[in-house]
Amino acid sequence: MERTCVGCRASVEASELVRLVLGPDGSLAADPRGGAIGRGAWVHPTQECVRRAVPRGVSHALKTNVKATADALLTELAAAGRRRALALIASAGRAKKAAAGATAVTEAIEHGLAEVVVVATDARAGAELPLVAAALAHDQAVRFGTKAELGTALGRGDIGVVAILDQGISASLKRATALLELPSPRQARGSKDAIVTETG
Ligand SMILES: [Zn+2]
16 A cells, blocks of 8 residues: 655655644644544655655645644654554563563574564663674664663563564554654664664
């Protein structure tokens, strides 16, 4: 299913874009799961495309005067992405599709079971494990949340590193965490460790 980004006008798979939904008062809200009812427009989850899209691109696409600012929407996108990512990690835990902690994660990677590895932003040791470092380098890992947040999502104490073993949850998780970074393409090329969730 292809959709056009109202920021850069490129037609890409809808899964690469985020849907923005128009409220009755002309406001815009992010719809990270893409299922909200209402008129909407699609945009890349990047600073550059959101700034081009809001409010002008969306107003044009929906033929109405949108009352929203790019800054407010970027903040909302980041918050929505964070909530969604934590919910996804929790659901992976409930489905027994999460391996938590250095030993379990290393084992999961070795057996080819880790679809994505989540490394807490305050977990140095986790990121330094050789296999986790390799996963980070190959876009198979995301830096997200704190040890306390990851632990809470899994109903445990602090967790520095988690492997998600389910393909669908992992794909959704990568999209959700991409909303947190909101990289511009320039930053994504220039920085080696800021962006690990960029998928294109
Ligand atoms: Zn775009």
